[in-house]
Amino acid sequence: VSLVAAVVVPGAALLVPELAGGSVQQDAGLREQVLGAVRALLAEPRGRLLVVGVAAVTGERTGTWDWSSLGVRARGAGGGPALPLALAIGAWLLDVCGAGPDRTYLGVSPDSTPQACGQRGQELAAAGDLRMLVVGDGSACRSEKAPGHLDARAEPFDAAVQRALAVGDGTALLALDPGLARELQAAGRAPWQVLAGAAAGAGLAAELTVAVVPYGVCYLVARWWRPDMPTRRTEPP
Amino acid sequence: VRAPPPATRSVRAVGQDGVGTGALRLGGASFGPDQGVVMGIVNRTPDSFFDRGRTYALGAALDRVDQVVEEGAGIVDIGGVKAAPGDEVTAQEEADRVVDLVELVRERHPDVVISVDTYRASVGELVCRAGADLLNDAWGGWEPALAEVAARHDVGLVCTHAGGLAPRTRPHRVQYDDVVAHVVTTVVGLAERAVALGVRRDAVLIDPGHDFGKNSRHSLEVTRRLDELVATGWPVLVALSRKDFLGEALDLGTDDRLEGTLAATAVSAYLGARVFRAHDVAATVRTVRTVAAITGRADLALGRRGLA
16 A cells, blocks of 8 residues: 555646636646646546645545635535635646546645654555645745745755656655745645655656746646556646 | 607616627627627717817728727727717718728728718618618617618617707707606617617617717716616617716816726726727727726636736
8 A cells, every 4th residue: 555646736726717817828838737747647546536735724624626715706516615725726626637526635734844744644655545636836936026026045945846856756855944935935845745755665756747937936747656557648738 | 948758668677588688799790798899989070079180081080990990999980970060061971971981991890890970861871881880870860760771781770869959969958857767768769669670689779878968967967877778778888988078077178088088988887888989999998898807797817916
């Protein structure tokens, strides 16, 4: 029993056409790359499906996406309570890719320690075969107009994450500093460390398919999978 | 002078018979109920109040058409006779000014809706043959045969309230018990008459006729209560651009009425007007689109702030 496959995607609300308005076409390339990665995850039939992302209220739950808190009245069909945004983006991506209702959402605190995150990941993997959709971005401080303004530490931080995701280096992910990540508004730190814990010892292959910073936030898309699983590369942009 | 009472007609409720709830279809174009449309003014006149002959020459008028289309007008409104009193313009002279222009615009801009601002049935007949899609009867059905021309050529018709005034005359001490009630009854009557004569229901607009047969308070009240016109279900056109009632609100001349025009445009858009006749097309397009975004009739053109 272990982690069978994982996909890392951005938690950017602008991926959602209903929220993007007239810019829906301009960001269509990124949206397609993200959806391609999620489809690849769903192509793996084994393992329970778990979405991981930051949330103020932590723990496993069910629910659906709901954009009314962002100003658009639209809601997922599944019913249940509205999920926190990162998990809601995951829910929406799974809905768009035609995933069934059999899935769980895990909120992790942005303040949780790397040790706690890694431990949580290990426990999840030990409990049974698992597929993870990991929702989280790199820093949000990559330009003057970025949500967190420009921070010179952001680029090296993101570069380290990129390398780790590209080669499946869980140790490097677990070494990310929570304090720095918080200052750089990198929403992916805790979820990536849960992934790192779950992947420990699984011998996963890895591939980074997207690393872009179009609006000051670093968007990363990566796939980790068990090499015995037939490789299905994500579609090119 | 009290405006003569219009023939009493029942006012249709919103949505009855689908009036006003559907698309406006003019020429090859279809404008949805939530899609504000700007009608760009093109005057082939030597003496209109705001442009004062700038686009009188054929070449200048064509350039003006290109400009308003470029700026986002879905309709061009070609006029050959200034609205205010002035030099006599015969039907022949009016036709000489507008018919050729309509033909040229039809060739140059196959998709734009061509409206002609005329009260004369004879001129209407000629411009329809030349390719016009809409007759803007700004003098409120002065020549009843104009609606018959629209029906015969399957073009649209703007039904306007001018308070019963003869074309090219100014209101003098006009009074209304209730100006909005008078406007509603008049324009709905004209619209229903047009449909009865065979004008397509989805090609009929109503226009309260700001400044026409009205003092400035009348026009301001019509603006304030425009929702009552919208509630008739007929698509509402407003012609506000640079008009005297806006000038009198601030004591400003025509050159300084842009802000007033856009303010009145915003209020009208908010209350549900669908077509906006304008000199300042680009500014009017932006105003109407912003109001549509505020009311939620239109989505953002760009949705990234706070969502990256």
